[in-house]
Amino acid sequence: MSDSPAALDLAVDGVSVDLAGVRLVDDITLTARAGQVVGLIGPNGSGKSTLLRCVYRALRPASGAVLLGGDELHALAPREAARRVAALPQEHSAEFDFTVAEVVGMGRLPHRRGALAGPSAGDGDRCAEALRRVGAAHLAARGFLSLSGGEKQRVLIARALVQEPKVLVLDEPTNHLDIAHQLEVLALVREAGPTVLTALHDLNLAAGHCDLLYVIEDGRIVASGPPAEVLEPDLLAEVFKVRATPVRHPVTGAVQLLLDRLP
Numbered sequence: 225m226s227d228s229p230a231a232l233d234l235a236v237d238g239v240s241v242d243l244a245g246v247r248l249v250d251d252i253t254l255t256a257r258a259g260q261v262v263g264l265i266g267p268n269g270s271g272k273s274t275l276l277r278c279v280y281r282a283l284r285p286a287s288g289a290v291l292l293g294g295d296e297l298h299a300l301a302p303r304e305a306a307r308r309v310a311a312l313p314q315e316h317s318a319e320f321d322f323t324v325a326e327v328v329g330m331g332r333l334p335h336r337r338g339a340l341a342g343p344s345a346g347d348g349d350r351c352a353e354a355l356r357r358v359g360a361a362h363l364a365a366r367g368f369l370s371l372s373g374g375e376k377q378r379v380l381i382a383r384a385l386v387q388e389p390k391v392l393v394l395d396e397p398t399n400h401l402d403i404a405h406q407l408e409v410l411a412l413v414r415e416a417g418p419t420v421l422t423a424l425h426d427l428n429l430a431a432g433h434c435d436l437l438y439v440i441e442d443g444r445i446v447a448s449g450p451p452a453e454v455l456e457p458d459l460l461a462e463v464f465k466v467r468a469t470p471v472r473h474p475v476t477g478a479v480q481l482l483l484d485r486l487p
């Protein structure tokens with residue numbers, strides 16, 4: 225865990241979300257202490273993205289609150305919220321007809337002095353460094369729309385990093401990434417120092433990279449705790465409908481799962 229002073233405690237306090245008359249997230253409470261990497265795992269349609277959308281302000285909960293360092297997120301001015309929270313959404317509704325360098329530069333907008341102010345000194349260096357860290361420096365001049373899925377994902381991670389958030393919300397950050405980049409990106413977001421709340425499908429990545437896991441099923445949290453405690457066979461059979469055999473990674477010591485279909 226990083227003790228970066230830039231990170232803030234995140235608390236989701238009794239959050240419920242209703243869409244189209246259906247309760248999709250039901251009274252969820254979770255906490256991530258400053259600098260922790262907290263994973264949200266659960267089957268398809270369990271409510272992970274819906275909850276994360278509340279934490280990056282794309283949705284307003286029907287009840288409950290999201291607190292950042294004790295301040296209510298939905299009460300902050302948009303610009304102030306954007307200085308504290310960056311997000312990597314699962315679907316990018318906005319397709320960017322911009323260069324990669326321009327897309328990453330958008331991450332600096334919340335830090336500009338005024339709405340009409342230009343880039344600050346150092347913004348270009350920050351963006352170049354972030355692109356380098358995600359292994360995308362060579363793509364800076366390319367059109368974003370011309371990139372592969374994994375290249376786009378890495379550029380959007382660079383954009384979130386240059387925002388220098390105190391809380392980083394990631395919805396399936398390893399989507400489209402090859403295995404080396406999956407491991408790299410998860411190490412990178414931890415090193416960057418913000419509090420991280422991330423949805424992950426890969427249970428072994430969750431086991432190896434998260435300080436704490438919350439398991440969501442049908443919009444409710446059904447288990448939480450350190451990965452080695454949470455990822456136990458009965459729970460995984462019940463929630464994910466798989467047979468899981470936990471083993472210790474011989475090098476890192478992290479719990480890892482051998483997975484197959486239930487007999």
Ligand SMILES: Nc1ncnc2c1ncn2[C@@H]1O[C@H](COP(=O)(O)OP(=O)(O)OP(=O)(O)O)[C@@H](O)[C@H]1O
Nearest residue numbers: 243244246248266267268269270271272273274275
């Ligand atoms: N606007 C909406 N109106 C009605 N239902 C919705 C809406 N958005 C999402 N849902 C439903 O809410 C449930 C939770 O969706 P959500 O995207 O949060 O799940 P998820 O856990 O992120 O799933 P996945 O692992 O498939 O990404 C799903 O059944 C989904 O179909």
